[in-house]
Amino acid sequence: GENVEQHPSTLSVQEGDSAVIKCTYSDSASNYFPWYKQELGKRPQLIIDIRSNVGEKKDQRIAVTLNKTAKHFSLHITETQPEDSAVYFCAASSQVASGTYKYIFGTGTRLKVLA
Amino acid sequence: NAGVTQTPKFRVLKTGQSMTLLCAQDMNHEYMYWYRQDPGMGLRLIHYSVGEGTTAKGEVPDGYNVSRLKKQNFLLGLESAAPSQTSVYFCASRYRTGPYGYTFGSGTRLTVV
Numbered sequence: 001g002e003n004v005e006q007h008p009s010t011l012s013v014q015e016g017d018s019a020v021i022k023c024t025y026s027d028s029a030s031n032y033f034p035w036y037k038q039e040l041g042k043r044p045q046l047i048i049d050i051r052s053n054v055g056e057k058k059d060q061r062i063a064v065t066l067n068k069t070a071k072h073f074s075l076h077i078t079e080t081q082p083e084d085s086a087v088y089f090c091a092a093s094s095q096v097a098s099g100t101y102k103y104i105f106g107t108g109t110r111l112k113v114l115a
Numbered sequence: 116n117a118g119v120t121q122t123p124k125f126r127v128l129k130t131g132q133s134m135t136l137l138c139a140q141d142m143n144h145e146y147m148y149w150y151r152q153d154p155g156m157g158l159r160l161i162h163y164s165v166g167e168g169t170t171a172k173g174e175v176p177d178g179y180n181v182s183r184l185k186k187q188n189f190l191l192g193l194e195s196a197a198p199s200q201t202s203v204y205f206c207a208s209r210y211r212t213g214p215y216g217y218t219f220g221s222g223t224r225l226t227v228v
Contacts, residue, residue, distance in 0.1 A: 009155075034215070034217070036217075043205065043219040044219050046216035049215065049216055096163075096171065100165050101215075102173065103160075105157040105159075107155060107156060108155075108157050
């Protein structure tokens with residue numbers, strides 16, 4: 001079946017440094033790739049997403065890049081701050097029926113920003 | 116506008132007991148989903164619904180049933196709870212035609228002893 005691999009599982013960076021999280025997907029028909037941030041004990045929150053017709057998208061300190069040929073996409077966080085500490089999940093859309101999609105999630109990356 | 120509301124937030128069940136988790140959304144979303152979250156395994160899809168009166172199985176449907184009698188509500192049932200169903204359960208919803216990002220509920224932490 002379809003799957004999404006996410007690396008690394010944990011990541012520690014110094015405050016102010018950049019963080020990169022990578023995901024690889026298996027379904028070549030995937031066309032939507034969201035990223036979620038989950039703080040401890042909270043619900044996942046959408047932070048950025050990208051459609052397959054775009055190679056890169058930025059929103060202030062976060063950016064996502066997509067390489068459809070290689071079937072991988074990455075989250076980039078620049079100038080990290082302590083409040084960026086959380087678990088980040090990537091996801092890829094997978095078609096279950098005509099016009100109907102579900103999202104397959106990666107296993108998550110625990111990011112720690114050290115002050 | 117409450118978004119997606121899950122009840123209860125916490126529950127402890129004994130093996131073999133049954134319970135129903137309720138997800139309610141007030142955003143007129145067509146699609147609704149139930150996921151379970153376990154350490155190191157991310158979010159796995161249990162069941163989903165693309166509209167009132169329709170449901171379908173996800174990746175890990177065994178031991179669960181669902182119903183969507185009203186567009187705004189999606190119920191997840193455990194008929195005979197097992198310790199393997201100890202998990203955090205998240206409901207999510209989204210529009211059929213976009214925006215495509217999920218809105219998640221706050222989760223239900225279920226422990227089966």
